Amino acid sequence: MDLYAKRREIASQYLKGEGIEVGPLNAPLEVPAGVKVHYIDRMSVEELRQQYPELAEVNLADVDIIDDGETLSSIQDNSWDFVIANHMIEHCQNPIGALVNFLRVVKPEGIVYMGVPDKRYTFDRDRPLTSLDHLIRDYKEGPEWSRVPHYEEYVRLVDKFPEAQVAERMQYLLDIDYSIHFHVWTAETFPEFLGYCQKNLFFSFDIQLFQENFGELICILRKRTKE
Secondary structure (H helix, E strand, O other), X not given: OOHHHHHHHHHHHHOOOEEEEEOOOOOOOOOOOOXXXXXXXXXXXHHHHHHOHHHOOOOOOOOXXXXXXXXXXXXXXXXXEEEEEEOOHHHOOOHHHHHHHHHHHEEEEEEEEEEEEEHHHOOOOOOOOOOHHHHHHHHHHOOHXXXXXXXXXXXXXXHOOOHHHHHHHHHHHHHOOOOOOOOOEOOOOHHHHHHHHHHOOOOXXXXXXXXXXXXXXXXXXXXXXXX
16 A cells, blocks of 8 residues: 555545645545545645746646635634645644644534654655744744744755855745745654643644554544534
């Protein structure tokens, strides 16, 4: 079984009804027959092609709703059966805040499907892990304090630009608001993030599945009904 086969298997087990996928780009999750998905991104397909020239020759999912995937400000509370955020949470500047909104927009008993890259198997392998304290500060203070340092880390440790070109490359990415991986986790550290949200912030969800899948982590969260 390959990466996509396992994703399909898990989707067929947990997804039903009608929901949204945030930031599908060229790899929307394959869902069971009869399941309806609306695609959300922060830009139109044409703008996404400009933002990601490396995807110029591949098919991109049609964008049904243009919205910030972290805030989902145009989406009503308790309105969908599921949210798919496949390789999206690492692009969030405030992951705890993003999870608030994923849970907000699903109905009670609704599903949040998250695929999360394990940094050890990606271009992020040389980056330091995001600490829980960092995530908490992004949530409590807002992420502006860490935005520039994230880009600097990305340029140095992912793009690996020579020192003399780091500042110029950083400014370019900032100017075009390029969506880097702001945060990175492993199979050992991502559960710490989820556990903090449950136990310390009292987010109302249960973890239905946490599974490693060919260099990624698949997390299935079910929103609790109100007690």
